[in-house]
Amino acid sequence: MPEIPEVTAFGAYVKNHCLKKVITLVQSTAPQLIKNINLAAFKQILVGDQFESVSRLGKYLVIDLKKSKKKLVMHFGLTGFLTYLHNHENVRYSCVNFIFNDHSELHYNSVRKFGKLWLIDSIDEIKELKNLGTDPLKFSEKQFLALIADNKPKNIKVFLMDQTIIAGIGNEYSDEILFQAGIDPRRTINDLSVAQKKRLFKMMGSVLNYAIKLRMHNLDKIPSGGFFSQVDKDTFKTSYLQAHRHSDGKCPHNKNHELARIKINGRTSYFCPIDQR
DNA sequence: ACGGATGTTATTAA
DNA sequence: ATTAATAACATCCG
Numbered sequence: 001m002p003e004i005p006e007v008t009a010f011g012a013y014v015k016n017h018c019l020k021k022v023i024t025l026v027q028s029t030a031p032q033l034i035k036n037i038n039l040a041a042f043k044q045i046l047v048g049d050q051f052e053s054v055s056r057l058g059k060y061l062v063i064d065l066k067k068s069k070k071k072l073v074m075h076f077g078l079t080g081f082l083t084y085l086h087n088h089e090n091v092r093y094s095c096v097n098f099i100f101n102d103h104s105e106l107h108y109n110s111v112r113k114f115g116k117l118w119l120i121d122s123i124d125e126i127k128e129l130k131n132l133g134t135d136p137l138k139f140s141e142k143q144f145l146a147l148i149a150d151n152k153p154k155n156i157k158v159f160l161m162d163q164t165i166i167a168g169i170g171n172e173y174s175d176e177i178l179f180q181a182g183i184d185p186r187r188t189i190n191d192l193s194v195a196q197k198k199r200l201f202k203m204m205g206s207v208l209n210y211a212i213k214l215r216m217h218n219l220d221k222i223p224s225g226g227f228f229s230q231v232d233k234d235t236f237k238t239s240y241l242q243a244h245r246h247s248d249g250k251c252p253h254n255k256n257h258e259l260a261r262i263k264i265n266g267r268t269s270y271f272c273p274i275d276q277r
Numbered sequence: 278a279c280g281g282a283t284g285t286t287a288t289t290a291a
Numbered sequence: 292a293t294t295a296a297t298a299a300c301a302t303c304c305g
Contacts, residue, residue, distance in 0.1 A: 001283030030301095059284080078283050079302085093302095112302050114284060128285080154294070163285085172283060266296070268282080282304090290296075 002076035003059060004136070004168035005211035010074075010082050011054045011061055013219050014106065017084040018051050021100035030095035033110070034117045036126075042119055045070060046098070057123070058132045058167030070119055073126065077114030083107045133165040136204050144201045148189050156192065157185040158265045160204075169204075171267045172242065177207050179241040184276045185269050186262075211236075245270045 002010070026046050031039040045068050052066040063072040074080070083091055085105050091097070093109040096117060100106075108117065123129045134143065147165060160166060160174040169177070178185050180203040183196055192200070214236065236242040239252045244259060251257035251272035260273045 003283080006283095032301095075284085077285080077300095080284095110301090112282080112284095112300085114300065114302095116285090152293075158294085161284095170283065263296095266298095267284090280305095282302100284300105286299085288296100288298085291294085 001078070001170065001172050002080055003170040003173050004056070004208055005173070005215045006081075007056050007059050007061055007076065007168070008212050009215035009219055010076070011056050012216055013082055013084065014051065014061070014063065015054045016219070017104070018098075018100065018106050019053070020050055021102060021104070022050055023047055023098055024101050025099040027097040027099070028095060030110070030113055033095050033108075033113060033115055034119075036118045036120060045119055046072070056168075057129060058135070058163055059170070060129060060132075062123070070121055071123065073118040073120060073123075073129070074108060075116045077110060077112065077116070079111040080115035081109050083109055128163070131164050132167040133163060134167065136166050136169060137208060139166075139201070139204075141198065141201050144204075145194070145197055148192070148197050148200075151190045153188045153190055155185075155264060156183060156187045156189055156200075157267075157269060159189050161265070161267075169208075171269070172245065173207060173211065175245065175270050176211075176241050177204050179271060179276060180207055182276055184273070185264055185271050241270060251275055 023046050026043045028034065028039055034042050049068050050066040051063050053064045055062045059075060061074045065072060085091070085107070087103060088105060091107045091109060093111050094107040095110050095113065096108040098106045118126055120126060148159065157174050157178060160169050160177060161171065175185070177200065181196065181200045183192065183200060241252060244250060244252055247261065249259040249270060251259060251274065253272065253275050257272050257274045259270045262269055
């Protein structure tokens with residue numbers, strides 16, 4: 001699920017714990033996740049180097065390295081997350097482990113191993129990064145309306161999740177944004193009124209900012225066996241769809257409204273057929 | 278036991 | 292030219 005709020009939190013987590021420490025060892029039990037370089041070269045560049053700064057591009061985390069001036073890029077796929085430890089322990093689902101000179105460690109973990117890592121000189125080396133759309137938190141309403149003004153029958157949920165248009169929104173947050181905006185996920189962009197588009201823009205910002213606040217507040221509660229979803233029930237307001245995205249889920253606005261579950265673009269989508277039109 | 282799962286891409290179809 | 296549908300990637304969970 002790592003979308004903008006989660007990747008933002010992962011970035012802050014790395015910043016809090018890992019900057020300026022010298023990497024002494026890199027281990028990997030799943031080197032196939034490292035995409036543009038072999039494991040030996042990956043290790044050779046990283047060992048002796050330091051994480052200098054951290055930023056986020058869409059769902060990608062970018063870590064600038066001090067000595068080599070290269071960038072360590074991480075994408076978390078479906079199930080990726082990070083764990084920082086002060087001493088060595090076995091970490092379930094660990095794929096790549098960065099060990100620092102104070103014996104602390106940063107693990108990149110993934111259950112289903114759909115994530116990717118790169119070590120590059122420039123983001124232009126990764127096609128998906130180069131083609132990334134605008135960050136939804138940096139949009140002005142005017143820019144958003146211009147993008148969505150397109151007179152195409154493109155599905156609205158597919159639009160929100162299209163990384164080349166808007167960078168960083170995935171299945172869960174697109175459902176949440178559409179729910180908060182009261183828009184049926186089966187609608188197409190040419191079919192929405194200007195008022196609906198404006199509401200969508202507003203909710204996109206407020207949903208993401210609210211989720212970022214929650215994630216940042218729970219940085220060190222990243223569960224060792226999974227990731228954020230395990231704490232979602234307790235952290236998200238019940239007026240959010242997030243806590244109700246399961247079979248038998250009820251609309252947070254009205255318990256008599258059963259949530260519908262359909263596939264859009266191959267992805268499971270939950271919505272309230274009564275409140276979302 | 279088998280279907281489904283939070284992401285992305287390539288391929289094929291419409 | 293565009294959009295939609297499907298499979299593939301690897302693995303765990305209910």
